Amino acid sequence: xxxxxxxxxxxxxxxxxxxxxxxxxxxxxxxxxxxxxxxxxxxxxxxxxxxxxxxxxxxxxxxxxxxxxxxxxxxxxxxxxxxxxxxxxxxxxxxxxxxxxxxxxxxxxxxxxxxxxxxxxxxxxxxxxxxxxxxxxxxxxxxxxxxxxxxxxxxxxxxxxxxxxxxxxxxxxxxxxxxxxxxxxxxxxxxxxxxxxxxxxxxxxxxxxxxxxxxxxxxxxxxxxxxxxxxxxxxxxxxxxxxxxxxxxxxxxxxxxxxxxxxxxxxxxxxxxxxxxxxxxxxxxxxxxxxxxxxxxxxxxxxxxxxxxxxxxxxxxxxxxxxxxxxxxxxxxxxxxxxxxxxxxxxxxxxxxxxxxxxxxxxxxxxxxxxxxxxxxxxxxxxxxxxxxxxxxxxx
Numbered sequence: 487x488x489x490x491x492x493x494x495x496x497x498x499x500x501x502x503x504x505x506x507x508x509x510x511x512x513x514x515x516x517x518x519x520x521x522x523x524x525x526x527x528x529x530x531x532x533x534x535x536x537x538x539x540x541x542x543x544x545x546x547x548x549x550x551x552x553x554x555x556x557x558x559x560x561x562x563x564x565x566x567x568x569x570x571x572x573x574x575x576x577x578x579x580x581x582x583x584x585x586x587x588x589x590x591x592x593x594x595x596x597x598x599x600x601x602x603x604x605x606x607x608x609x610x611x612x613x614x615x616x617x618x619x620x621x622x623x624x625x626x627x628x629x630x631x632x633x634x635x636x637x638x639x640x641x642x643x644x645x646x647x648x649x650x651x652x653x654x655x656x657x658x659x660x661x662x663x664x665x666x667x668x669x670x671x672x673x674x675x676x677x678x679x680x681x682x683x684x685x686x687x688x689x690x691x692x693x694x695x696x697x698x699x700x701x702x703x704x705x706x707x708x709x710x711x712x713x714x715x716x717x718x719x720x721x722x723x724x725x726x727x728x729x730x731x732x733x734x735x736x737x738x739x740x741x742x743x744x745x746x747x748x749x750x751x752x753x754x755x756x757x758x759x760x761x762x763x764x765x766x767x768x769x770x771x772x773x774x775x776x777x778x779x780x781x782x783x784x785x786x787x788x789x790x791x792x793x794x795x796x797x798x799x800x801x802x803x804x805x806x807x808x809x810x811x812x813x814x815x816x817x818x819x820x821x822x823x824x825x826x827x828x829x830x831x832x833x834x835x836x837x838x839x840x841x842x843x844x845x846x847x848x849x850x851x852x853x854x855x856x857x858x859x860x861x862x863x864x865x866x867x868x869x870x871x872x873x874x875x876x877x878x879x880x881x882x
Contacts, residue, residue: 488669488673488675491666491669491675492666492669492836492839493539493543493547493839494542494822494838494839494842495535495536495538495542495818496535496536497839497842497843498531498842498845499535499536499539500843501842501845501846502531503532504736504846505737505846506520506528508737511719511720512719513716513717513720513723513734514715514717514730514733514737514738515718517737517741518744518748518785519744521744521747523804524747527795527804538815542818542819545819546835560628560632561628561632561634563636566625566639566640569621569625570639570640573643573647574643577614577647577650577651580611588651590650615656615857616858618644619659619660620833620858620859620861620862621640621644623663623834623836623858624830626663626664626667626668626833626836627667627670627829627832627836629641630667630668631829641664645661652697654694658694659844659855662839662843663833663840666835666836666840667833667836670836692729695728695729695730695731714730714731715785716730720733734789736847738789739791739793739846739847739848740792740793740846741785741789742784742785742789742791742793742796743793743795743796745783745784746792746799746800757802760798760801760806760809762774762775763775763777763797764797764809764810764849765810765852767851767856767857768854771852780797782797791847791848793846793847793848794845794850794851795810795811795849796848798810810849813851814842814851822834824863824866824867825862825866830862834863834866837862841855
């Protein structure tokens with residue numbers, strides 16, 4: 487059972503199926519009805535992913551889950567503490583550069599909604615985020631591998647910094663990595679695990695919406711329902727408003743994709759632009775293209791994401807959706823293949839699973855979320871090449 491929840495293809499099946507079900511609640515009057523054409527793409531992609539999940543299982547999970555179980559030198563407490571201090575120092579420099587701490591500024595009322603988006607030292611912030619979250623995944627894996635809770639010091643350091651910078655997305659990303667790594671070390675998923683997860687999900691969803699309400703709607707539930715387009719179905723359900731935020735964040739990307747399809751505007755039909763914008767990481771694409779010139783249909787100005795497929799459709803229509811799905815399949819096999827047989831397989835595959843789950847919101851493989859994953863990927867590629875050249879020259 488647990489292999490289902492650590493298999494990226496099954497994660498794709500679960501996440502997109504879950505969104506399709508939630509969409510049927512019709513809690514927002516902003517949402518268009520899903521078309522048959524979109525169903526004819528999403529449902530086959532779910533079915534194909536389900537089949538590919540078994541291929542992934544036989545390649546990476548059947549024997550040791552792709553991890554090389556070797557004895558590794560345990561990290562000293564001093565090394566763990568020093569790495570934690572380094573995280574606070576790096577983020578401290580950013581707080582000094584910004585002149586404030588976003589969370590404190592929000593609590594004191596000294597900031598405006600959206601100010602947190604401009605936080606950080608240009609370019610340096612991206613590097614700090616990538617390194618800290620890569621090390622977070624490594625520390626989490628070592629915590630369970632070594633059975634050493636001292637690693638929690640570093641993990642909590644990163645989570646605290648995510649909260650201080652109001653980075654809800656990164657905070658969720660970190661929690662998801664933690665959950666996927668934990669699943670690797672659970673022999674059997676028991677009923678109590680499911681109960682704990684459900685309680686955590688309910689509490690965390692409320693907290694997620696509560697923070698969003700204060701960050702974007704000044705804490706006013708009526709204003710929140712107004713800007714989110716709460717429908718009569720939601721109001722009759724008497725569901726607390728913070729849960730509406732979770733619903734909107736989860737389902738509005740699909741609504742935006744459908745809205746773009748309904749508008750039937752002229753796609754750009756340029757494969758080179760599609761490749762750069764939709765399949766190339768943003769640290770490169772934003773230096774090649776002017777992304778500020780994009781003006782694609784949205785159901786509301788404040789709801790700006792549209793699943794992993796949104797920009798693909800706007801640039802290349804349904805062919806863009808197909809190419810993007812093939813790109814996902816390629817990455818879901820390539821990255822585990824490179825990390826297979828190493829002690830980094832679990833951290834990397836856990837980050838991969840988190841990115842796949844979050845693909846219902848956006849193309850996470852080209853955003854800052856994926857930098858930690860690609861950083862670890864290039865480190866492993868470099869090590870393999872260095873080992874290859876070293877072994878080649880030993881024969882001379």
